[in-house]
Amino acid sequence: MANNEAQLHAVPSEEEAAGQQRFDKIIQEDSRIEPRDWMPEGYRKTLTRQVSQHAHSEIIGMQPEANWITRAPSLKRKSILIAKVQDEAGHGLYLYSAAETLGTPRDTLNDQLLEGKAKYSSIFNYPARTWADMGAIGWLVDGAAICNQVPLCRTSYGPYGRAMVRICKEESFHQRQGWEILYELSHGTEEQKQMAQDAVNRFYGPALQMFGPPDADSPNSKQSMAWNIKRFSNDELRQRFVDMIVPQVEALGLTLPDPDLKWNEERGHYDFGELDWDEFKSVIRGNGPCNAQRMERRIEAHEEGAWVREAAAVYAAKQAQKKAEVA
16 A cells, blocks of 8 residues: 555655656647557557557448448449458558557457457447338448548547548548448438438447547546647547538438427527437446447457468568568
8 A cells, every 4th residue: 555655645756757748738839649659558559459449449430331241232232341351451451550659569459359258349349121221320320420531630649640541532532432422322212211211210329339438527638638638528529420420411302300490590500309328338238239249259250260360460561570580
């Protein structure tokens, strides 16, 4: 107990004090921290958690879409969906690389996911039941991702911000593709329009929950904003997203499943109803419709790919040996 108290009240070394001073100056100037720069341990841990969870979400998020590749209604739709799934895999790799620069090996990050110690976005624990869900995921889920991630292009950690620039460009295509799917369905037969409406109804709430819990219940948001990791709070981003999608859903000829949704002239924003935060917490705890299925499939894919990793490791060792012999 005495040792713990001594550690808590330990005086920082001159090097740490100088590092903290430089870190504070960079944050104050709205510049960027790079991997070799000194940073507080809390900053490093917060970023490692956020970036790795983002990477896990991209990888798990491939599953519901990959399941529809063989059932897409045309060759064009198949090729578009294949390209999108490949993009998501690339996003995961960019983000794992960014997370590694913070000092945690990728194998460790992956083990945390497979062992259930790390989280990923709750939205990917919902099933994709119809082809219209590919449209709703593209328009709502990727749309929410863009709303959340565009500000991250200006995040204070350099590798994360640079990765987000490319990711956001690709996500904008994904959102457009989703909107196009919904537009064709909503302007098709009555059955197709109803299928599109059902998909929007199911994904609307979970998409809004992607921004995280309300600000009052978000333990990390305030500090992340102070460090310029985040630029806007959860509730601010959620409001931006609602304001963005209302005119878009009107263009689709569909509606959003929220009886409280209405324009507030005084605020200059749309008011919207309270979300089901009990359901959100339940999904986060692992009780969503597809939590077990998603993790089972991810573990299976990891085990099936063991031979590839082993072969790559042997090849790398042989190449290193050859270089050593030449030297």
